Amino acid sequence: MSENLFDVTNVTLRFGGVVSLNDVTLHQKRGEILAIIGPNGAGKTSLFNSLTGVYAPQEGEIVFTNAAGKSTSIIGKKPYRVSAVGVARTFQASRMFSAMTTFENVKIGAESHRGLGAVGAMLKGPATRRDEHRSDALTRELLDFVGLTSQSNVIAASLSYGSRRRLEIARALATKPEVLLLDEPAAGTNPAEKIELTDLIRRVRDEMGVSILLIEHDMKLVMALAERLYVLNFGSVIAQGTPDEIRANPAVIEAYLGSSDVSEESK
Amino acid sequence: MKNFFSSPLVKRVGAMVALWATVTVMTGPPGNPAQPALGFTSSFSERVSFFGLFPTPRGVLFAALGLILAGIVVLYRRILHTPVQRAKASIVPTYQSISAKRSVRGSWYAAALVVAIMLPHVVTDPFWQSAMVSQIAIYTLLAIGLNVVVGFAGLLDLGFVAFYAIGAYVTAWVTGALPIGAPFHHVIDPFWAIPIAIVFVMIAGVLLGVPTLRLRGDYLAIVTLGFGEIIFLFANNLYGITGGSTGTNQIPFLSFHMGPIKYLWGLDPAPYYYLTLGFVVLFLIIFSSLEHSRVGRAWVAIREDEVAAESLGIYPLKYKVMAFAIGAASAGFAGVITASQTLFVSPPTFSLTFSINILVLVIFGGMGSIVGVVVGGVVIQGFVVYMIQSPPAWYNPADLYMYLGALLVVMMIFRPAGLIPSRRRLREVLQVESGVARDQLTTHMGPHNRVEEDLA
Numbered sequence: 253m254s255e256n257l258f259d260v261t262n263v264t265l266r267f268g269g270v271v272s273l274n275d276v277t278l279h280q281k282r283g284e285i286l287a288i289i290g291p292n293g294a295g296k297t298s299l300f301n302s303l304t305g306v307y308a309p310q311e312g313e314i315v316f317t318n319a320a321g322k323s324t325s326i327i328g329k330k331p332y333r334v335s336a337v338g339v340a341r342t343f344q345a346s347r348m349f350s351a352m353t354t355f356e357n358v359k360i361g362a363e364s365h366r367g368l369g370a371v372g373a374m375l376k377g378p379a380t381r382r383d384e385h386r387s388d389a390l391t392r393e394l395l396d397f398v399g400l401t402s403q404s405n406v407i408a409a410s411l412s413y414g415s416r417r418r419l420e421i422a423r424a425l426a427t428k429p430e431v432l433l434l435d436e437p438a439a440g441t442n443p444a445e446k447i448e449l450t451d452l453i454r455r456v457r458d459e460m461g462v463s464i465l466l467i468e469h470d471m472k473l474v475m476a477l478a479e480r481l482y483v484l485n486f487g488s489v490i491a492q493g494t495p496d497e498i499r500a501n502p503a504v505i506e507a508y509l510g511s512s513d514v515s516e517e518s519k
Numbered sequence: 520m521k522n523f524f525s526s527p528l529v530k531r532v533g534a535m536v537a538l539w540a541t542v543t544v545m546t547g548p549p550g551n552p553a554q555p556a557l558g559f560t561s562s563f564s565e566r567v568s569f570f571g572l573f574p575t576p577r578g579v580l581f582a583a584l585g586l587i588l589a590g591i592v593v594l595y596r597r598i599l600h601t602p603v604q605r606a607k608a609s610i611v612p613t614y615q616s617i618s619a620k621r622s623v624r625g626s627w628y629a630a631a632l633v634v635a636i637m638l639p640h641v642v643t644d645p646f647w648q649s650a651m652v653s654q655i656a657i658y659t660l661l662a663i664g665l666n667v668v669v670g671f672a673g674l675l676d677l678g679f680v681a682f683y684a685i686g687a688y689v690t691a692w693v694t695g696a697l698p699i700g701a702p703f704h705h706v707i708d709p710f711w712a713i714p715i716a717i718v719f720v721m722i723a724g725v726l727l728g729v730p731t732l733r734l735r736g737d738y739l740a741i742v743t744l745g746f747g748e749i750i751f752l753f754a755n756n757l758y759g760i761t762g763g764s765t766g767t768n769q770i771p772f773l774s775f776h777m778g779p780i781k782y783l784w785g786l787d788p789a790p791y792y793y794l795t796l797g798f799v800v801l802f803l804i805i806f807s808s809l810e811h812s813r814v815g816r817a818w819v820a821i822r823e824d825e826v827a828a829e830s831l832g833i834y835p836l837k838y839k840v841m842a843f844a845i846g847a848a849s850a851g852f853a854g855v856i857t858a859s860q861t862l863f864v865s866p867p868t869f870s871l872t873f874s875i876n877i878l879v880l881v882i883f884g885g886m887g888s889i890v891g892v893v894v895g896g897v898v899i900q901g902f903v904v905y906m907i908q909s910p911p912a913w914y915n916p917a918d919l920y921m922y923l924g925a926l927l928v929v930m931m932i933f934r935p936a937g938l939i940p941s942r943r944r945l946r947e948v949l950q951v952e953s954g955v956a957r958d959q960l961t962t963h964m965g966p967h968n969r970v971e972e973d974l975a
Binding site for chain 1: 805808809812813816817819820823824826827828829830831832833834835943944946947950
């Protein structure tokens, strides 16, 4: 059985003439907190969208292997199918269902993988009711886990930015994933919220056994959380390693600060 | 003590008394400035016959009905709401607590149902009796169905009339009124047109939905508009099958024979009214439990953010097609009733204007709000019928849509979410107006490139 959760091999994604991901190869081990960093436009979100079925890369392979050892090729699968195999995500710009309550937001995640259910929903049979109770219980548990129980009945749009981030994490966890993809979870949060968020993400991995794949610009958060990092620039992986290795890598510093020539010129 | 009026029991009794007084006055003789209280007082002095059984003053009759109803509600709550369940409900103060208000609303619904049942005995004018079926009940039913598509799933359907037309033509086909002849060798009761038509429109809903519901917003509206026109042209031009532009007038009244049970619907509109009312109630119950189910929540999720919904494992196309087919079912039934009550079908009935008319009822009443749509349908269509029956001197029938248009404009300015908005829709409207949109939230995210200092 493969130890890897994600095996991304030679993935290339193009939009017309623009190459968004160029021959990207990376892997994530089960149970790992992995981070992907890189300057704006490096292709991080494109990679996320490829991993979750929003984009279908033209070349390469993305294989997801679940805990039971079953491998699934992600490319060509629609996002709802990718969710069903155990991949959950949050979005860069917060995308909660803003006119619904916190509770309802999470409950939608909790019940999305049950069957069709229109007939059951009309008849309200005992099976449907049992399903509802199970979803309610899972929702309460997750709201408690992320610390939003007191705001269960609050309309999602009125939550603070940090709470919205936690709500999105709870909603994604409600689909019972094996890996959680977080797209800039700390964007827009204040320093206190950042500390809470770091703690929450670590608890998701430690207590729920969900692997974490993280895109983040806040280096303090990334360095504190990630066990391994990949650095993307112009759609290619330019470095990988532990936080310490990355910090010392000249290619990474160059990608972020620009090559010395360019910075000379800009002066 | 300070809040005795907010106790559910007081509210319920108050609602019952108010309803009783309203009904007695409403059913009394027309207004007379010299005796303003006549409507109420006469309800105790005049005796009316109730289903031809026992002559009683109206006031007493309605009060007795109300008491019986209240008794049923109290008994129901005593039996089903045991102390254990009440305790459970208080421990779980989350989402479910919203349903606590349902019992109060339940008595309002029951009261409205009693009024609806009494109506044919109160309104004896034959024009109104007939209009109550063909103009009010049918239109309201169609609005309830369209509300599933437009209100719940957020799909703008401008060709809803197509399903209504299919329902009507299937009725004509099943009863052997069309040139192509009936599908069955021996004659079946026209009553069976109801399930057959519902199945047909649901299939039509799926067939139309699967290819088109991948489109979003305006594109979907245009395609459904086209679908409505295609059905209209089929009906109009396929002489050999549909009877062409004159349609057919050979449709029999509904009838039902099964063993010893026989019933024949005829010229009297009241039985049609009760049949339609029964189905309206059935569809209301089904649609409202759908709204508060997993399916309903999935619709809201898709409506609010399709990308996020799909990332949670919801397959948007599946739920959209479901909304289309379920909404169409009520239109199919409405088509059967129209065809078999008026005894004819012809293409001009199924024009684009009709689709727009139904959409107006939904928007006026409140998209996504079942109660709102019912009230919207009854109010607007009631107004339309009133203007046809007893037009004021200044009114020109050709101007009807002008007044409805003006009404809609006023509504959009003062109550953009409709007469009785669904709470969720209202929130969505308010959020858009106050700019709590996603794009705006992203601007709070601040600069990304603080990486340099962090790396250093």
